[in-house]
Amino acid sequence: MAREATRNRKIAFTAFAWLVGLTLFFPILWTILTSFKTEGEAIATPPSLLFFEWSLENYFEVQRRSNYLRHAMNSVVISLGSTGLGLLVAIPAAWAMAFSPGKHTKDILMWMLSTKMLPAVGVLMPIYLICQSLGLLDSRIALVAVLMMMNLPIIVWMLYTYFKEIPGEILEAARMDGASLGKEIVYVLTPMAVPGIASTLLLNIILAWNEAFWTLNLTSSQAAPLTAFIASYSSPEGLFWAKLSAASTLAIAPILVMGWFSQKQLVRGLTFGAVK
């Protein structure tokens, strides 16, 4: 009897949870489905759910009409570039803070975090004018630099919390054996730090890929990444739902997959260790 009750309970929960999950996922699913329709079918009422002529035409059309691949490449360069450079600067800093903490390490960490709280719009004008005077408006370089600085506090913090978990005794032992600082980093620390660095890399690529304040305000056409490219579909003359869906599907698919892999790191990275 009791077993049957738990079984019924489980069936009920299964049905309910799937219903909720699919409802929340529906806008994404709908976008993916629409990307395979013709423009006519995309706006048809009643809407066709699955029974329509599946076609890849929109995907080719998006590329032909607006050079989708260039914008995708911009997104790749900007997100990888800003994250890569950020890691380069943050790894030594986080390493030093985790393994040779001084009196002010904690203050420095908190201060770094506070720079992240600065609303972007508060410094829109200066950054815009600096880029303008350097001739960097609508350039990938400006976005790589700005997004790197924006995410640097998160990168340092994430690395710091990961490095903190590496037992210090191992480093002591290596030092006893006469390993130099350089060797210590390359042979002892790096192998243990790789998973943490990889998670940090993943989460920050996602954040940079989806960033939609600076990418919209500092680019117009040449350097526009996917966030800005998709925004161009908001104008009334650009109302092509099937093409919008195709462009959107391509823009979110890679990040969705990466996101699913990094869901654990997400909590850690975005709560700065406040929730474990």
Add this chain to the structure above:
Amino acid sequence: MATLQTQTAARFMMAPAVVMLLVWMIVPLGMTLYFSFLRYNLLMPGMEVFTGFGNYEFFLTDPAFFVALGNTLLLVGGTLLATVVGGTFLAILLDQPFWGRGIVRLLVIAPFFVMPTVSALVWKNMLMHPVNGLFAWIARGLGFEPVDWLATLPLFSITVIVAWGWLPFATLIILTALQSLDREQKEAAEMDGAGPVSIFFHITLPHLARALTAVTLIETIFLLSVFAEILVTTGGGPGIASTNLPYLIYIQALLQYDVGSASAGGVVAIILANIVAVFLIRMIGKNLEA
């Protein structure tokens, strides 16, 4: 323990990050502060004059400012309410045993990874469109008049779109906290005859307090800066009905080229964000000590 040599090395390794962040913080902030005291319009170069608090007076007495401030608070508050309550509910649901839990979890968190411009346009066109949108079709099917969501309820519609994106974030964090809940404590309460409701309020909710605070503070920081969703859906309209503070500053800055009052607005936005930031930083700082 740490020798003088490693201390020096440590400083050396921290220097690039610290110096870069310091420059990144001080230079633009200094410029914003400086501009905010100038009459400075990009359309009239070379005419900059010092105006004292003139820009602040202009920005803070503009009726649009109060509308924008109200909209900002409504957008933040509405999204917080929806995501914290919805996130708690979803987290408890995902914590139950059922078939395909891993997959449902993936479905639930997916919206977080959709870039703001995509989610806003998908909702605006394919779901909320008054003629061809899915909601309109459902409304007609049920015998109602379709609603032009973004024209009649712009701020509410944007709140829905933003909340859809942030719900997974709240869910994930609350779920993480939920899974660290001591099962024995719950079982003991069950043995003593406590019902699910009183277990929720006396055991689960207190345990979640910390996570809920974290979600609230972190989301607030991000939600105070909502921009792209407004830009591609309503453009702040109709009129200024869905203009929030960042969007108002953007209009002053890049559409009216009024550097001075945009900068004054920027300073106001920074102060507003800092009020929240102080609490968040204090909370994280406490955690760092523990």
